[in-house]
Every structure is written in C-alpha cells, then in structure tokens.
Amino acid sequence: MSPKTAKLGFIGHCLLVTACAAALILLWRVLQPMAPADPASRLVTARGDLAGDEKATIALFEKARGSVVYISTSQLVEDAWSRNVFSVPRGTGSGFIWDGAGHVVTNFHVIQGASEATVQLADGRKFRASLVGASPSHDLALLKIGVALRRPAPVPIGTSEDLKVGQKVFAIGNPFGLDWTLTTGIISALDRSLPSERGGPSIEHLIQTDAAINPGNSGGPLLDSSGRLIGINTAIFSPSGASAGIGFAVPVATVMRVVPQLIKSGRYVRPALGIEADEQVNERLQAITGLEGVYVLSVRPGSPAARAGLVGITATPGGIVPGDRITAIDGEDVDSLGALLAKLDDRKVGNVVKLTVSRGEAAREVPVELEAGT
Structure with missing residues (x-):
C-alpha cells in the first residue's frame, strides 16, 4: 500500500467514525425525554374577535349594571x-x-x-x-334615596304581554352577596302562579325562567335581549335553596300598575268587588264540595257586590247555608282567590265586569262595577 493510499484510508476511517459518533449523539438526543419548556418562553395565541352574541351580552351588562x-x-x-x-x-x-x-x-x-x-x-x-x-x-x-350628583340612569321599561317561551333573558343581581352578577337563560313558561309565603292569595302571572336565580337576586331586574325591564326576579323553586333552573319574576305589566300608585299614595289600591274570601277556607270548601270557584264568605253592605245581589255564607238554626260561588269573570274561569284577584288587577276602579255566579245548582251572570279596595 502506497503512503498516499494509506493516508486516504486513514482519512476515510476518521470520517466514518465521526459520522457514526454524530449519528449516535443525534439518536441519544431523540431518545431523551423532552425537557419542560420555560413558561416565560410561551407565546400568547391571538384570540380573534368576540362572537356577535358575546358582544351583545357584554354591551347589555355594561349598560344596565349602573x-x-x-x-x-x-x-x-x-x-x-x-x-x-x-x-x-x-x-x-x-x-x-x-x-x-x-x-x-x-x-x-x-x-x-x-x-x-x-x-x-x-x-x-x-x-x-x-x-x-x-x-x-x-x-x-x-x-x-337622595342622589344629588351623578344619578344612575333608570332601567328602560319593556313589555311583558308579548313575551314568548324560548326568548333569551338576562338577570342582574347580588346572589349570596356576590354583587353585580349576570346570569342568562330563556323564558321557560308564562303565567305561572306561586303560593304566598305570608299565607295570603297566590301571586299570579309570574314569568318562569331557567336563568340562575339565587337568594340575593330577589328584587333585581329581568331583562330582554334589548336590555329592557320585563320582570323583577322574586323567587326560586328549589329544595336546597339554591338555583335549580326554575326561577320566577313578577312581570313588568304588574310593576307598571303598582309602582305609580306607590309613588302617589304609598299604597296599592286594588279594584275590588266588596266581598270577603279566604284562600285557605276556599281550598277546604273546594275539597269538600268538589266544585271550583271562589266561595263568598260575606258581602260588605253597600258594596258593588251587595248591590248586585251577591250573598255570603249564613248561619241559621238549621245549620250553615252556602252563599254564592264566583266561577268566572268576563267569561274567564277562576279557580282560586288568587286567580280572581289577578283578573281584577287587570281592570281599573270604575270598570264594570260580568261575574258568573253559582248558588246551589243555579248559575247566573251579574254586572258589577269595581270599587277601590281597602
């Protein structure tokens, strides 16, 4: 072997060893577990624009929050x-x-x-x-409250007569003391009724929603997608006391009838017939007789009901004599005292209503002019 050939063989051997070493180093690096990245070196991914419904919800909250x-x-x-x-x-x-x-x-x-x-x-x-x-x-x-400067804007007033089941609603309040909380949902049902916790007639015409309503939300506004007031969050139905997806709100139509009177005189004057009735007694009488309606317990002398000839329950030596039972007002059935009062609420003092009244097996219709309740 000539010196030149030997030299070339030595160089080739060195190159082969170098290539093998590089390959081994590369293979070792590949097989090693990935070292944790430095959190500081991570790049923030651009989010892009908010969705249209997100923008609308954010704008609604920012406008109504104050x-x-x-x-x-x-x-x-x-x-x-x-x-x-x-x-x-x-x-x-x-x-x-x-x-x-x-x-x-x-x-x-x-x-x-x-x-x-x-x-x-x-x-x-x-x-x-x-x-x-x-x-x-x-x-x-x-x-x-007395706010002299920087008075917050009133909530825009909407309507509740044209609400539809399924439309979006937004509730703002302070559940569990967590101030200015926004929850969203839909209208689940309309014209619901709830028994009063104070033992009086049930509260009628309520809006049912699945927007999260919790203790502390009471009194806050229920808004439509335009940010208008459509109800006042008032109650939840939940064995645990927390939101179970069933909340109720007083409709704004009721608020518009009641609040102006409170501002004017400090109390609400309900259109009345001049009769005495009791929700619990009414339920017992319905259970005993199997007949629905509002049982008239007594009639105030000189009242519109008295002038229309209505009579209440009377006691005689022979026993208790049933009086009149109101079954409808202007053709709309009433099955409870709460339902009757709610229908009277839809009228005004001075309006004439037509009552369907039953006494025994006889039924009749009588016109009655509504008076201011006491």
Missing part, C-alpha cells in the same frame, strides 16, 4: 339585660333605579321586617333608603 343596586337591611334589637337597642344585619337583596327622582324598586320580602335599609350603587356610593310604600300581595316595595 342601574342595578345592592340592598342590605338591618333590624333594631333590644338587649334583654341592658335594654340597649342596637342594629344587627338582617339580609341582602337587589333592586334597580326606577326614575330620576331616586326611587328604587325591589321585592317586599327583601325589606320585610327590617328597620332600615342601605342602597349601594355600582360606583360604590351608599345611601340610607326610606320606604315609600309596598304591596305585599305583589311582593313589591318602593324605596327612595
């Missing part, structure tokens, strides 16, 4: 030993600005039993509220 308030109540308690009177927290709820005069609408049960209430605005300012009036039968109450 009109929603946080209500906290307290109660005066007297110490049994020292006789000192002090204030203790009672509960929290929601409300919303009704007008530029500082009126705040909320639920009656939010302020029921409280001796004072504080209203906090979205910008953090707090005001001592005064009670203007309330309508327990509608679970509505009206407060007033």
Whole structure:
C-alpha cells in the first residue's frame, strides 16, 4: 500500500467514525425525554374577535349594571339585660333605579321586617333608603334615596304581554352577596302562579325562567335581549335553596300598575268587588264540595257586590247555608282567590265586569262595577 493510499484510508476511517459518533449523539438526543419548556418562553395565541352574541351580552351588562343596586337591611334589637337597642344585619337583596327622582324598586320580602335599609350603587356610593310604600300581595316595595350628583340612569321599561317561551333573558343581581352578577337563560313558561309565603292569595302571572336565580337576586331586574325591564326576579323553586333552573319574576305589566300608585299614595289600591274570601277556607270548601270557584264568605253592605245581589255564607238554626260561588269573570274561569284577584288587577276602579255566579245548582251572570279596595 502506497503512503498516499494509506493516508486516504486513514482519512476515510476518521470520517466514518465521526459520522457514526454524530449519528449516535443525534439518536441519544431523540431518545431523551423532552425537557419542560420555560413558561416565560410561551407565546400568547391571538384570540380573534368576540362572537356577535358575546358582544351583545357584554354591551347589555355594561349598560344596565349602573342601574342595578345592592340592598342590605338591618333590624333594631333590644338587649334583654341592658335594654340597649342596637342594629344587627338582617339580609341582602337587589333592586334597580326606577326614575330620576331616586326611587328604587325591589321585592317586599327583601325589606320585610327590617328597620332600615342601605342602597349601594355600582360606583360604590351608599345611601340610607326610606320606604315609600309596598304591596305585599305583589311582593313589591318602593324605596327612595337622595342622589344629588351623578344619578344612575333608570332601567328602560319593556313589555311583558308579548313575551314568548324560548326568548333569551338576562338577570342582574347580588346572589349570596356576590354583587353585580349576570346570569342568562330563556323564558321557560308564562303565567305561572306561586303560593304566598305570608299565607295570603297566590301571586299570579309570574314569568318562569331557567336563568340562575339565587337568594340575593330577589328584587333585581329581568331583562330582554334589548336590555329592557320585563320582570323583577322574586323567587326560586328549589329544595336546597339554591338555583335549580326554575326561577320566577313578577312581570313588568304588574310593576307598571303598582309602582305609580306607590309613588302617589304609598299604597296599592286594588279594584275590588266588596266581598270577603279566604284562600285557605276556599281550598277546604273546594275539597269538600268538589266544585271550583271562589266561595263568598260575606258581602260588605253597600258594596258593588251587595248591590248586585251577591250573598255570603249564613248561619241559621238549621245549620250553615252556602252563599254564592264566583266561577268566572268576563267569561274567564277562576279557580282560586288568587286567580280572581289577578283578573281584577287587570281592570281599573270604575270598570264594570260580568261575574258568573253559582248558588246551589243555579248559575247566573251579574254586572258589577269595581270599587277601590281597602
């Protein structure tokens, strides 16, 4: 072998060894577990534009948020030993600005039993509220605060007569004290009724929604997709006390009837017939007789019902004599006292209604002019 050939063979051998070493190093690196990346070196992925429905929801909340308030109540308690009177927290709820005069609408049960209430605005300012009036039968109450500067805008008023099951709704409130919370859902049903927790007639014409309504949402607004008020969140149906997808709201049509009267006189005057009836007694009589309707217990002398010839239950030596039973008003069936009162609510004082009345097996129709209830 010539020196030149030997030299070339040595160089080839070196190149082969170098190539094998490089291949082994590359294979070793491939087989090694991937080292964790430095979090600081990660790049942020561009999100892109928000979806149209997201933009609409965000805009709705940002516009309506300032009109929603946080209500906290307290109660005066007297110490049994020292006789000192002090204030203790009672509960929290929601409300919303009704007008530029500082009126705040909320639920009656939010302020029921409280001796004072504080209203906090979205910008953090707090005001001592005064009670203007309330309508327990509608679970509505009206407060007033004195805001001199930077008054929050009232919630735009919508309609509830043309609502449809399935349309989107938005609830803003303070569930469990978590202030200014937005929940969304749809209208699940319309014209629902709920028994009153105070033992009175049931609350009628309620809106049912699956938007999350929890304790603390009470008194807050239920809005449509245009941000208009269509109801006031008032109750939930849940064995656990938390949202189970069934919430209820007082429709804005009821609010529009009640609140102006509360502003004017501090109380709601319901159109009335001049009869006495009781929900629990009515249910017992229905169970005994198997007949639906509203049993007239008594008739106030000189009332429209008395002038129309209605009579109540009378006691005689021979026993109790049933009186009249109202089964319909203007052709619309009534099966409970709550239903009758709700239908009267849809009328005005001075309107003439046609009652379908049964006494024994005889039925008749009588016109009655509604008076102002007491």
